[in-house]
Each structure stands twice: as structure tokens, then as C-alpha cells.
Amino acid sequence: MNVTESRFKNRQLQIEDYLQRVSAEQKEYAEVFDYSKITEKSGVITDYWTNNLLELILRKDNLNNAYKQVKKNKGKGGIDGMQVDELLPFLKENQESLIQEIREGRYKPNPVRRVEIPKETKGEFRKLGVPTVVDRVIQQAIAQELSPIYEEQFSENSFGFRTKRGAHDALRQCQKNVNDGYVYVVDMDLEKFFDTVCQSKLIEVLSRTIKDGRVISLIHKYLNAGVIADGMFVRTEVGMPQGGPLSPLLSNIMLNELDKELERRGHRFVRYADDCMIFCKSKKSAERTLKNITPFIERKLFLKVNRRKTEVAYISKVKYLGYTFYRYKGKCRFRVHPKSVAKMKNRIRELTDRNKGISNEIREKKYQEYVRGWVEYFRLADMKGLLKTTDEWARRRIRAVYWKQWKKIKTKYRMLRALKLEHWKAMELAMSRKKYWRMSIVLGMVITNKIIAKLGYISMLDYYLTVCEN
Numbered sequence: 001m002n003v004t005e006s007r008f009k010n011r012q013l014q015i016e017d018y019l020q021r022v023s024a025e026q027k028e029y030a031e032v033f034d035y036s037k038i039t040e041k042s043g044v045i046t047d048y049w050t051n052n053l054l055e056l057i058l059r060k061d062n063l064n065n066a067y068k069q070v071k072k073n074k075g076k077g078g079i080d081g082m083q084v085d086e087l088l089p090f091l092k093e094n095q096e097s098l099i100q101e102i103r104e105g106r107y108k109p110n111p112v113r114r115v116e117i118p119k120e121t122k123g124e125f126r127k128l129g130v131p132t133v134v135d136r137v138i139q140q141a142i143a144q145e146l147s148p149i150y151e152e153q154f155s156e157n158s159f160g161f162r163t164k165r166g167a168h169d170a171l172r173q174c175q176k177n178v179n180d181g182y183v184y185v186v187d188m189d190l191e192k193f194f195d196t197v198c199q200s201k202l203i204e205v206l207s208r209t210i211k212d213g214r215v216i217s218l219i220h221k222y223l224n225a226g227v228i229a230d231g232m233f234v235r236t237e238v239g240m241p242q243g244g245p246l247s248p249l250l251s252n253i254m255l256n257e258l259d260k261e262l263e264r265r266g267h268r269f270v271r272y273a274d275d276c277m278i279f280c281k282s283k284k285s286a287e288r289t290l291k292n293i294t295p296f297i298e299r300k301l302f303l304k305v306n307r308r309k310t311e312v313a314y315i316s317k318v319k320y321l322g323y324t325f326y327r328y329k330g331k332c333r334f335r336v337h338p339k340s341v342a343k344m345k346n347r348i349r350e351l352t353d354r355n356k357g358i359s360n361e362i363r364e365k366k367y368q369e370y371v372r373g374w375v376e377y378f379r380l381a382d383m384k385g386l387l388k389t390t391d392e393w394a395r396r397r398i399r400a401v402y403w404k405q406w407k408k409i410k411t412k413y414r415m416l417r418a419l420k421l422e423h424w425k426a427m428e429l430a431m432s433r434k435k436y437w438r439m440s441i442v443l444g445m446v447i448t449n450k451i452i453a454k455l456g457y458i459s460m461l462d463y464y465l466t467v468c469e470n
Contacts, residue, residue, distance in 0.1 A: 053212035057145045058099055066140035067091065070133060070245075078132030079113045079228050087133045102138070105214060109135050109222050112241045114229035120339060127195065129227055129241025139222065139246040142215070147249055149209060154252060155259035160273035161248035167321045170272045171334065171380055174279075177268050178315050178325060178332035182279035184286040187318045190297070191306035193274040194242040194251065198302035199223050202240070202254050222246060248273075254301070261296055270320075277320055286312040323381060334381040341386065344374055348390070352397040354404045354436060363401075364456035371458050379467045387461040398457055399447050400440040419446050 056062065070084065077083045082090065091098070101107040112129030119126055131139065147163070154162065159170035190196075203220055210216055227234045227241065240250055251273060258276070262269050267289065268279040278293070280286040290312055297303050311318075315325045315332070322340040325332055336344075350356075351367045375387075406412045409430045416426035429446075432439060453459060 051211050053145065053210060054103065054214045054218075057141050057215065058102065062144055063137070063141050066137050066144060069140050069144075070136045075136075076130060078130050078135065079110055080132050080134075082133050084133055087137070090134070091137070098134070102218065103214075105217060107138075107218070107221075109138075109225040111226035111228050111233060112243065114227050114234075115243070120343065126242070128243040131241070131244045135222070135225075136245055138218075139244045142219065143246050143249050146210075150249065150253055150256075153209070154256055155263060155271070157263075157269050158252065158256065158259055158271045160271065160275075161252055167272060167377070168380060170270050171321060171323055173270045174277065174320060174325070175332045175334070177270070177279040178327070180268075181281055182268050183315050183327075184280045184283050185313060185315055185318055186278040186280070186286050186290045186293075187309075187311050187313060187320070188276040188278065188290075189306040189309035190274045190276075191304040191309075192239075193303065194247065195239040196304055197239050197251075197254060199238065199240070201302050202250065205253060205257060219246070219250075257301055258297065261300075262293070265293075272321060275320065277318070283312060283314075322378065336378050336381045336383055336386065340378070345390070345393075347374075348394050349397070352394060352401055354397075354401040360405075360455075368456055368458050371460050372463060375460055375464050375467060379464065383464065384461065387464050391459050391461050394460075395449060395452050395457070396437075396440045396444075398452055398455075399443040400436040402447065403439050403443060404436050416446060419451070421446055 067087070071087065074084055098107070110132045112131050115128045115130055116125040117128060118124070151162070157173065159165045159167070159173070199220070202223070203216060206219065207216055222244070223240050224236060225241075226236050240247055255271065255274065255276075259269075259271060262278065270277050270279075278286070278289055280289055290310070294305050297305055316327070318324065319337045319339065322337055323334050324337040326335055327333070347370060348367075351363060351370065356363075402415075403412070406415050412430035413426050416429055417423070421429070429439075429442065432442075434442070449459070453462075
């Protein structure tokens with residue numbers, strides 16, 4: 001039995017298992033969607049799978065799992081104002097009509113709410129489209145059924161928005177390519193990818209696998225749902241909204257066409273979402289690769305290569321997923337890119353802003369969460385020296401925060417004495433007219449690193465060493 005046949009067989013068993021499932025076994029909170037089960041069986045699994053995909057999407061267990069995922073992800077509501085915590089009562093009351101509308105092709109998705117978030121480049125913004133919570137459930141249900149189907153088609157060199165794959169896997173693949181001698185890269189940038197996707201091309205690609213026209217039609221409706229920006233409705237005849245549960249999968253399906261072409265040409269590459277790097281052994285080879293692949297991207301996929309940001313460079317000159325690369329004793333290693341360092345320091349500067357009116361408990365919690373997350377993401381990099389100096393700088397800022405909070409001389413004296421400082425020294429410091437930043441140096445002998453750690457401000461270096469050991 002080949003892989004495809006095995007896949008169809010497993011799918012058959014899943015459907016049969018679903019048909020035999022007893023509804024009473026479902027937990028109360030999971031029973032958001034409750035309707036009669038599918039009773040017809042197809043003799044040929046391929047026909048059922050391709051022509052009856054909508055029924056699989058509308059299965060009770062699939063919809064309930066979609067609801068749970070949307071609830072877990074939380075997030076703000078769409079244009080109708082409905083929030084995630086209002087979703088359950090709405091679905092329980094309107095489940096039957098909602099499912100019927102989808103089955104009959106009468107369901108009309110709502111436009112997405114436009115949200116702009118700043119990019120690293122000053123003055124540039126990433127446009128996000130926030131769907132309504134109901135549309136999020138439906139999109140999530142579609143994605144859950146399509147993902148395992150397309151997962152088998154995706155390239156081994158694709159790492160974004162895929163199960164058990166992530167940025168670190170992409171970086172390690174980059175490292176392997178460099179260690180094999182592929183030290184020049186085509187750092188490919190697709191100009192406003194999500195905003196410029198050709199919908200007809202995407203539908204064509206989807207139709208090769210999905211034979212249920214109802215599913216194709218539903219996806220097409222989501223692509224054409226439009227955007228509400230500044231209170232005005234804007235049609236979306238080009239592109240796809242970035243922000244819904246379905247968008248990551250659709251982007252991978254579209255860019256899988258590029259992956260297959262690169263594989264056909266025998267290139268080594270790594271792609272994470274729309275960030276793609278093609279590895280070559282020489283600069284001339286990389287330049288030739290860029291020249292040859294650009295027409296395919298623009299004429300076959302109808303996407304736009306950003307010539308301003310796309311470059312051919314030596315591996316140490318590029319930034320990828322926040323990292324940069326260097327070679328030591330012939331082996332590829334990682335560093336944190338300077339832009340990522342600057343972004344991290346800006347965030348710490350915000351969190352330790354002594355003029356910001358937040359409680360110490362909230363500040364400490366946010367600081368710890370950020371530090372842990374940042375170090376976890378950049379743990380592949382060599383950064384002991386960076387973290388040591390960053391810790392020293394951050395602790396100085398924290399000391400300045402507490403010094404300002406103490407305000408009055410008598411408060412400063414009392415707190416310094418509580419920290420076991422002698423009377424005369426406590427009086428001298430309490431009456432000092434030095435500014436907060438200068439005083440923060442002097443306070444180093446009083447508010448020690450151990451005390452700062454006890455207050456909840458985790459050391460980046462200590463956490464990094466702990467993560468590396470594990």
C-alpha cells in the first residue's frame with residue numbers, strides 16, 4: 001500500500017469512527033454545536049473526501065474544537081462588537097441556522113476590522129484584518145480539516161505556521177546549509193505579500209486538491225469579504241486579510257508553489273511564512289538564481305519581488321528571523337541581530353520607565369514574562385556578553401525606579417535602614433541631591449542583584465544559562 005492509499009484508508013477509518021460516536025459522550029461545554037450526524041457513507045473514500053469536504057468541516061467535534069481554539073486564543077472582537085466571552089451563548093442559540101446557511105451556500109462572512117501595527121522600519125505598518133468571533137470559528141474549522149490534507153504536500157524546507165515546526169527549525173536548517181558550503185544567500189522579500197495575493201491564482205491552486213465546490217466558494221467569500229477601515233467599507237478583490245485563523249494556511253498553500261519550483265530546480269532554501277532564503281555556493285550563482293526565479297514569482301504566481309529589500313549577500317550580512325550568522329572555526333553560529341537587540345532594549349526601557357504609573361507587581365510580572373519569552377526565542381544565539389551588560393543596565397534602571405518611588409527624605413532613610421545600611425550612610429544618601437540615574441549607581445551596594453532578583457526581576461543571563469543547560 002502506498003502513502004496516498006494509506007492516507008485515504010486512515011481517513012476512511014476516521015469518518016467511520018465519527019459516524020459511530022455517541023453524542024452523550026461529549027462534555028457539556030463542548031456541545032456548542034449539536035445536530036444530527038452524517039448518515040451516508042461513500043464507497044470510495046477519495047470521492048467522500050474531495051466532494052464532501054464541507055460535511056467534514058461541519059462535523060460537531062470539528063466545530064467544537066474550533067470553538068475551543070478561538071476561546072483559547074482570545075483576542076478582540078470584529079466589526080459586530082461581539083467578544084469571545086459572548087460567543088458560547090450566541091452559538092448555542094444560532095447553531096442550526098448558521099450551519100444550514102453554510103451548507104446551502106447562503107452564509108455571508110462579515111468584513112474584517114482593519115488594525116495597523118508598526119513594523120521595525122519607522123513609518124511602516126503591518127495591516128491586520130480582525131474577523132468577527134463567529135467567522136473565526138468557521139475559519140478555524142476549515143483550517144483544521146485542510147491542514148492535514150495539505151501538510152503532506154508541503155515542502156520539508158517550509159517551517160512557518162506548521163505543526164511541530166518553528167523558527168528554530170528554520171534557523172538550524174540555515175545553519176546546516178552554511179556548514180555544507182552554501183555561504184551566499186538570496187534574501188528574498190515579497191512586497192506586501194498578504195495584500196497582493198492574486199485571489200484567482202489561489203483559488204486555482206486550492207481547486208487542484210479541494211473538489212467540494214462549496215468549500216472553495218466559502219473560502220472565496222472570506223477573501224472577498226472586504227475591510228472596514230476608518231469607518232469605510234473597502235472591497236478586497238486582491239490579497240487576503242492577515243489576522244484570521246485561515247490566513248496562515250492559505251499563505252503556505254500559495255507559497256508552496258514557489259517551494260515546489262525551487263525544489264524542481266535543485267535549490268537549497270529555507271522558507272518561514274513569506275521570508276525565504278535561497279542558499280548558493282558563490283555570489284555569481286546567487287545572482288543568477290535571483291535573476292531566474294524572479295520571473296516565475298511575478299509571472300506565474302503574480303506576486304511582487306521587493307527589489308529594494310531583496311539582496312544577494314554573504315551569510316554574515318543578512319538578518320533572518322531576528323538572528324544573524326557568523327562562522328567560527330569553519331562552523332556556522334548565531335548572534336542576535338543588532339536591530340533585535342535595539343528592539344529588546346526599547347521594550348525594557350518601556351517596562352522600567354520610572355515615570356510610568358503602574359504598580360511594582362505589574363511591572364515585575366511584565367518584565368519577567370518579556371525576559372523569559374525573549375531569551376527562549378533567542379536561545380540559539382551566542383550572547384553571554386550581551387546579556388551580562390544588558391542585565392547591568394536594566395538593574396540600574398530598576399534601582400532608579402525605586403529611588404523615585406521613595407520620594408521623601410524620611411522614606412528614603414527608612415527604606416535604606418531596612419536594607420541594613422548604617423545610620424550615617426543612610427542619612428547621607430537620603431539627603432543627596434543627585435539625579436535618579438546617578439543615584440542608581442550608588443544604590444548598587446544597597447539594592448543588590450540578589451534583592452532585585454527577589455523582587456521578581458529575573459536575570460537574563462541566569463535564565464539564558466538555565467535554558468542552555470536544559
